[in-house]
Amino acid sequence: MIRVLSGLCACLWLCQAASQPPAVRLCHEDAPSYPWLLENGRGLSQIMMGMVADRLGIAIQTEALPWVRCMAEVKAGRLDGLYKVSYAPERMALGEFPLKHGQPDAALRMLTDSYHLYRAKNSRLGWDGRHITHADKGIAAQTGFSIVGQLQQWDLRVDSSSRSAAVILRKVLLGRVDGAALQSRAADDAIAADPSLQGKLDKLEPPLAVKPYYLIFSHDFYLRQPALARRIWDAVAEVRASPAYAAARPGQ
Known part of the structure; x- marks a missing residue:
């Protein structure tokens, strides 16, 4: 009887497990x-x-x-x-x-999301939809993000040492880099959330990239x-x- 009950319990457990969604x-x-x-x-x-x-x-x-x-x-x-x-x-x-x-x-x-180029106001950094100019100090971007490779293909110096959009934008304001290539919504949200960033940055058009x-x-x-x-x-x-x-x- 004990063996039968054990078998039934095992069967019930296996059936229940099989019914669980993957x-x-x-x-x-x-x-x-x-x-x-x-x-x-x-x-x-x-x-x-x-x-x-x-x-x-x-x-x-x-x-x-x-x-x-x-x-x-x-x-x-x-x-x-x-x-x-x-x-x-x-x-x-x-x-x-x-x-x-x-x-x-x-x-x-x-x-679908986009990347934009951000610069400090009165900066000479330029973007005409094809070329980035006056980027001698380089462009900052987030660690591991695909825009890093795109910037490198354009023979630009890239600082990808940080993950935080807010930290990267502060680097721009401190003059450590000429600009930041960031996902547009994340960067705009970081600026909106931090009064120290507001009114001090330009978002250059058109987007650097629009990606699915x-x-x-x-x-x-x-x-x-x-x-x-x-x-x-x-x-x-x-x-x-x-x-x-x-x-x-x-x-x-």
Whole structure:
């Protein structure tokens, strides 16, 4: 009888475990990036991933990690994926982007964001949409962000020693660099939140870059569960276009 009961308990446990939705382990950077990633967990990208989980009936577990570590954990297969990340050819080594004809499929993006160049008022730093001029001291950008490679391709000196947009903008005001190449919303939010930055900086037009940002999966996860990965990417696009997500982003 004891053996029968033990067998029944084991069977019930296994059946219950089998009925649990699969858990997908993701990471994102641990620095706030308004409006996409917020410390209270209510950033738009965080809300989107919650809606994706609900839509598919799966569990999504997310860790906030330093960006460089987040990328390393996914590349090593210790985490299943990361968000939000823009495409660069070298980032194909990190994991799997949603592709169409060998290129990232913008229809499956999480969002679109831009980078702008910021300078101190009365600075000679220039940007005409093609060339940055008068940047002898260099341009500051955030550690591990894709704009660093773009600036380096333009043969500019790049200071990528900091993660904080506010810290980088203070470097500009202190004259340590000629300008800052930052994600526009994050930089604008940093300026709005810090009176010491307000009225002292110019945001140069046009944008340095406008990029789609994606959820990517580790190569190991995609190899094990390609169908689930594709379902999640499809759900990202569906949520992005949904009235419920639009209602979560007033003024955006």
